[in-house]
Amino acid sequence: MCDIPLVPVMRDIALVAFAQTDHRRTSDEHSEVEMLMPVLHDVLAQTGLKTADIGFTCSGSSDYLAGRAFSFTLALDGVGAWPPIPESHVEMDGAWALYEAWTKLLTGDADTALVYAYGKSSPGSVRDVLTRQLDPYYVAPLWPDSIALAALQAQALIDAGHTDEPALAGVAARSRRDAVGNSHAQLRGSVPHGDYLVRPLRTGDCPPIGDGAAAVILAAGDRARELCERPAWIRGIDHRIEAHALGVRDLTDSPSTRLAAEKAGAFERLVDTAELHAPFTSQEVVLRKALRLDDSVRVNPSGGALAANPIMAAGLIRIGEAAARIHRGESDRALAHATSGPCLQQNLVAVLEGDPR
Amino acid sequence: MPEVLKAPLTVEFPFTRSLGPVQSAFLTGLRERVVLGVRTRDGRTLVPPVEYDPVTAEEIRDLVQVAATGTVTTWAWNHAPRRGQPLGAPFAWALIRLDGADTALLHAVDAPGPDAVHTGMRVRVRWAEERTGAITDIACFEPYDGDDPAEPAGHSGEFSNFENFEDPVTGIVAPARLDYTYSPGRAQSAYISALSEHRNVGERCPTCRKVYVPPRGACPTCGVATLEQVEVGPRGTVTTFCIVNIKAAHTANLDIDVPYVYAHIALDGADLALHGRIGGIPYDQVRMGLRVEPVWTEGARFPDHYRPTGEADADYDTYRELL
Numbered sequence: 019m020c021d022i023p024l025v026p027v028m029r030d031i032a033l034v035a036f037a038q039t040d041h042r043r044t045s046d047e048h049s050e051v052e053m054l055m056p057v058l059h060d061v062l063a064q065t066g067l068k069t070a071d072i073g074f075t076c077s078g079s080s081d082y083l084a085g086r087a088f089s090f091t092l093a094l095d096g097v098g099a100w101p102p103i104p105e106s107h108v109e110m111d112g113a114w115a116l117y118e119a120w121t122k123l124l125t126g127d128a129d130t131a132l133v134y135a136y137g138k139s140s141p142g143s144v145r146d147v148l149t150r151q152l153d154p155y156y157v158a159p160l161w162p163d164s165i166a167l168a169a170l171q172a173q174a175l176i177d178a179g180h181t182d183e184p185a186l187a188g189v190a191a192r193s194r195r196d197a198v199g200n201s202h203a204q205l206r207g208s209v210p211h212g213d214y215l216v217r218p219l220r221t222g223d224c225p226p227i228g229d230g231a232a233a234v235i236l237a238a239g240d241r242a243r244e245l246c247e248r249p250a251w252i253r254g255i256d257h258r259i260e261a262h263a264l265g266v267r268d269l270t271d272s273p274s275t276r277l278a279a280e281k282a283g284a285f286e287r288l289v290d291t292a293e294l295h296a297p298f299t300s301q302e303v304v305l306r307k308a309l310r311l312d313d314s315v316r317v318n319p320s321g322g323a324l325a326a327n328p329i330m331a332a333g334l335i336r337i338g339e340a341a342a343r344i345h346r347g348e349s350d351r352a353l354a355h356a357t358s359g360p361c362l363q364q365n366l367v368a369v370l371e372g373d374p375r
Numbered sequence: 376m377p378e379v380l381k382a383p384l385t386v387e388f389p390f391t392r393s394l395g396p397v398q399s400a401f402l403t404g405l406r407e408r409v410v411l412g413v414r415t416r417d418g419r420t421l422v423p424p425v426e427y428d429p430v431t432a433e434e435i436r437d438l439v440q441v442a443a444t445g446t447v448t449t450w451a452w453n454h455a456p457r458r459g460q461p462l463g464a465p466f467a468w469a470l471i472r473l474d475g476a477d478t479a480l481l482h483a484v485d486a487p488g489p490d491a492v493h494t495g496m497r498v499r500v501r502w503a504e505e506r507t508g509a510i511t512d513i514a515c516f517e518p519y520d521g522d523d524p525a526e527p528a529g530h531s532g533e534f535s536n537f538e539n540f541e542d543p544v545t546g547i548v549a550p551a552r553l554d555y556t557y558s559p560g561r562a563q564s565a566y567i568s569a570l571s572e573h574r575n576v577g578e579r580c581p582t583c584r585k586v587y588v589p590p591r592g593a594c595p596t597c598g599v600a601t602l603e604q605v606e607v608g609p610r611g612t613v614t615t616f617c618i619v620n621i622k623a624a625h626t627a628n629l630d631i632d633v634p635y636v637y638a639h640i641a642l643d644g645a646d647l648a649l650h651g652r653i654g655g656i657p658y659d660q661v662r663m664g665l666r667v668e669p670v671w672t673e674g675a676r677f678p679d680h681y682r683p684t685g686e687a688d689a690d691y692d693t694y695r696e697l698l
Contacts, residue, residue, distance in 0.1 A: 046379045049560025052592045055600055069598045085386050085555035095591055098598025141384075141555040146457065154390060154549055155398055156423045156510050157481055161459035166468045169451030170481075177449065177494045216468070217452035217489055261429035265470050265479030266421065269449065 031123045032242040032249030033370065034235050035064035036338035036345075041204040041230035041326035044140040050079070050089045050231075051096040054136050057233040058096055061132070065235055065245040069098040072235075073128025075105040076119040078112035078135040079330045082147050086138075097132065104128070111135060112232065112334030113257075113295075113356030113366050119236055120255055129241045135331040136231035144227050144329065151359060153262060165224055165298075167360040169216040171269040172300035176218060178270045181303045183218055187211045189299040190222040190324055197321025204228045204326045225297040230328030232335045250341035250352075250370040254282030257356075257366035264361060272308040275355065275365040279309050282367045284353050289369070291316045291343055291352040293336040297323040301362055305355060309367075315353075319343070333357060337368055344372040380564045384557040390549045397426045400438050402547065403540040405512035408502050412441045412476050422476035423510075441475035443500040444519050448472050448479045452489035458552075461515050467492040471516055483515040491518065508544030562592035565604065571676055573669075575608040577645055585646035608642035611681070612689040613665040614697050615639045615648075618658055636661040640681055641697040648697050655682030664688035 037060035045053050062068065075097055079090050086092075090107050099105060104127075108114045112135020119131035139147075145163035152158040175181045190211060197203035204226045212221030235245070242249040258274035258281075260267050279285060292315050296302040302317070311317060318324075320339040323332045333356025340352035349372070356366040394402065397413050401424050404411040413424030414437040421429075428435050450469040456462055461483035469492070470479035485501065486492045499519035506512035559567065562578055566589045569576035577588030578601035585594065586605050594601050616638035623631055636658050639648035653661050654670065666686040669678035 046381065046558040047561055047564075049563065049592055052560050052562065052600070055593055055598075058598065082553070085384050085553060085557060092591060095593035095595040096598055098594070098596055100595040141557055142553060146459075147553055149459075150551060150553070154392055155394070155402075155547065158551075159459075159510050159547075159549055160461055160482065161457060162468060162481060163457055166451055166453055170449045170468055170470060173451055173494070174449040214452070214454060216454070219451070263421075263423070263425065263429065263478065264481055265423075265448075265472070266429050 029124055029126065029238045030242070030251055031120055031236055031238050032246065032251045033337065033341035034237045034242050034246035034249050035061040036232070036234045036342050037061045037064070038202050038232040038331070038335055038338065039230045040202050041226075041228045041328050043204065043226070043228050045138060045229040046140070049092070050084065050086065050136055050138055051093045053138065053229065054093055054134060054231045055096040057231050058132070058134060061233045061235045067130065067235065067245070072130050072132045073104065074119055074122045074131040075099070075103055076107070076115040076122070076131065076133050078108045078110050078115040078334065079137065080109055082142075082150060083144065083329060084138040084141045093136065097134075111330050111332065111356050111358050113337055114333075114358070116234065116236070116334060116337060117255060117257060117366060120252060123236055123238045129238045131236040132233065133236065133334065134231065134233035135334045137328040137330040137332075138229045139227050139329055140229050148360075157264075164360065165219060166216045167264065168224070168298040168300065169219045170264070171304070171361045172218050172223070172298065174269040175300050175303055180270055180307070181300065185303075186218075186223050186299040187220075189302050193318055193321050193324040196319055197325030200320045200325065202230075202326060203321045206321070206325060219298065219300070223299040225323050225327035226325070228326060228328055230326065230331055232328075232331045232338055234334065234338050234341070246345065248345055248347060248372050250344035250372060253369045253371050254284070255366070255368040256281035257364065259364040260362070262363070267361070269361055270304065272304050272362050272365060275305060275308040275362065275367065278365050278367040279353070282369050284309065284367055284369050287351065289315060289351045289353040291319065291340060291349040293320060293322065293340040293352065293354045294318055295323055295333045295336045295356045297327050297332070297357075299324065301357070304362060309353065309355070333366065337370075340368075340370050344370055347372070347375065350375075378564070378568070379558055380567055381556050381558045384555040385552065386555065387550070387552040390551060391546060392549060393546045394544065395426045397424045397436060397438070399543050399545055400424075400540065402508040402510070402512075403543045405510070406506045406508040406544060407540065408443070408506070410441050410443055410473060410500070411438050412473075413437060414439050419477040420475060421478045422473050423480050439475070441473045443473070444521070445471045445473035445476070445498060445516075447484065447492070447494055447496045447498060449494055450484065450492050452492065461511070466515065469498070469516065471498055482513055485515045485517050497521065509547055560592060562590040562601065566590055567676070569606075573609075573671055574606055575642055576604050577607050579603040579605050586644060587647050588642055588645040588649055605644065607644035608669070610666060610668045610684055611640040611642035611645070612694050613638045613653065613661065613663060613667060614641050614694045615663060616653065616661055634658045638681070640667060641694050646697065651678060652680040653682070654680040662688065664691060664694070
């Protein structure tokens with residue numbers, strides 16, 4: 019009889035490179051693949067890998083943003099996908115493409131993975147575009163835009179005493195102040211908090227609309243150590259979703275974030291840094307509570323999604339930013355969060371660590 | 376750097392969706408000015424009703440009628456209504472828990488201003504005059520100063536048997552429209568600009584030296600930008616083709632008689648075939664290797680079709696790599 023281990027041996031998998039574009043209000047002069055290529059070349063250059071060395075490629079994007087059918091297949095030109103490569107795509111934020119790549123590496127089928135995401139919101143009206151992801155029977159026919167739904171959540175938080183308008187303005191100001199140190203950010207420094215867009219949310223409570231792309235490289239075990247001086251090891255990663263009907267949920271809480279964090283091991287030891295994907299100021303309030311982050315944790319040193327929110331890439335960028343801080347030795351244990359859908363509908367949490375210094 | 380091209384683009388489509396039994400009853404009820412919920416096994420009433428319990432995933436079918444009055448659980452003031460939204464004048468978005476329900480429904484509240492709206496306020500349904508069996512059969516909600524649940528609308532009693540509505544709604548057609556300002560990017564802008572001068576300008580990969588027409592800005596083999604512009608054609612070779620026997624549906628193509636030939640054409644100097652219609656030759660005489668040239672019509676932005684040049688056919692070896 020041969021011994022078959024009943025418990026699979028988990029491979030150590032790390033982010034070894036991260037790159038992002040400058041995020042801008044428009045990028046008329048570039049197609050998606052033209053916008054994307056520089057970040058793909060950047061992560062390959064950081065690791066010294068060539069396209070042919072990549073074991074698996076996975077991307078996240080949505081053709082609805084720019085109204086360009088099959089843009090995700092055209093984007094593949096940028097990775098050199100001919101002759102055919104092992105490749106996959108999710109119509110989700112790139113954080114979920116990273117999750118798929120992580121599982122692929124766990125199987126042992128590949129030792130390296132390229133994950134990228136891009137969003138080009140400038141050609142369309144993103145508030146309207148996002149209504150098309152809603153329940154098509156009871157909700158989408160009313161065309162409730164993304165800011166309106168976030169505003170319902172913000173008011174629920176205010177009614178429950180979890181926050182108020184000045185506190186939300188404080189989240190906005192802190193985020194854009196931190197973004198001064200992030201040359202890729204779209205909104206930096208002192209930004210007027212502005213008028214109500216959908217009350218209680220003001221312009222300043224909402225993310226900028228813009229175009230951008232990001233890429234990361236994952237590698238397993240010793241391969242990661244070869245490619246990166248201080249790999250950002252993925253200690254845990256999990257994603258969970260809420261019931262889809264908004265009126266069923268308690269909008270002041272995020273049980274899916276809490277559960278994902280628990281499964282990812284986030285509560286086992288304190289993190290020093292958290293990159294939260296909270297496109298609206300009010301959503302940071304929900305996430306801080308669900309993730310039990312106190313003032314000792316550095317939240318969104320990059321400025322977060324309030325400073326740059328290229329849809330479909332902003333979640334992957336949170337993971338990339340957290341990893342980059344570990345690469346640079348500015349963090350030892352970081353939490354990264356990504357969200358998708360209205361009012362924090364679906365949430366992914368990753369815990370990243372650097373080797374002891 | 377050529378000018379950045381832009382053009383309006385409207386993506387519009389009607390989604391035809393079938394309904395499950397609970398959705399069908401709910402939307403048929405709205406048509407009849409009755410609001411239905413669905414009861415879970417643990418006794419909660421979900422409005423709007425769903426077909427599976429969001430907690431246990433259990434199939435649920437136990438319909439109950441709730442009132443057309445309710446309470447705002449959260450709200451947001453919409454200063455500038457957008458296309459397709461329930462009201463044209465500023466209104467409040469709200470989640471509304473109808474009397475008798477345990478969950479809330481998203482809709483609009485017609486109120487004079489944000490000061491007239493608050494969480495906990497009482498509202499009632501304002502029915503649309505024409506109702507078809509859709510969530511928009513509720514025109515909106517309006518302030519309601521009664522404390523008690525209003526009598527279930529109109530037909531109280533008659534719908535105790537609402538599983539058996541006459542002529543139930545079994546589907547909805549949900550129109551969707553999104554407007555864009557499309558811009559094709561650097562490589563395709565340059566290609567289109569040159570094409571307007573009847574020139575075919577492709578781009579060469581700096582690594583493998585292949586010339587792509589039309590260019591998409593990247594070499595799909597090497598994954599690098601193609602920046603060197605190369606004029607190709609205008610003549611080319613048919614590499615492969617098909618004979619089309621289906622009349623074109625698009626109005627711009629109604630003049631094209633069937634059968635006609637649609638072909639892959641490798642322009643001289645290009646390493647990728649583009650496609651176009653072949654004319655000026657009976658369809659059954661088109662062949663691989665046929666030499667062709669573009670035919671332009673007045674004011675056109677791209678060739679109407681390609682016709683034979685009269686040259687001898689190209690040798691198979693000259694285009695075998697382009698098939």
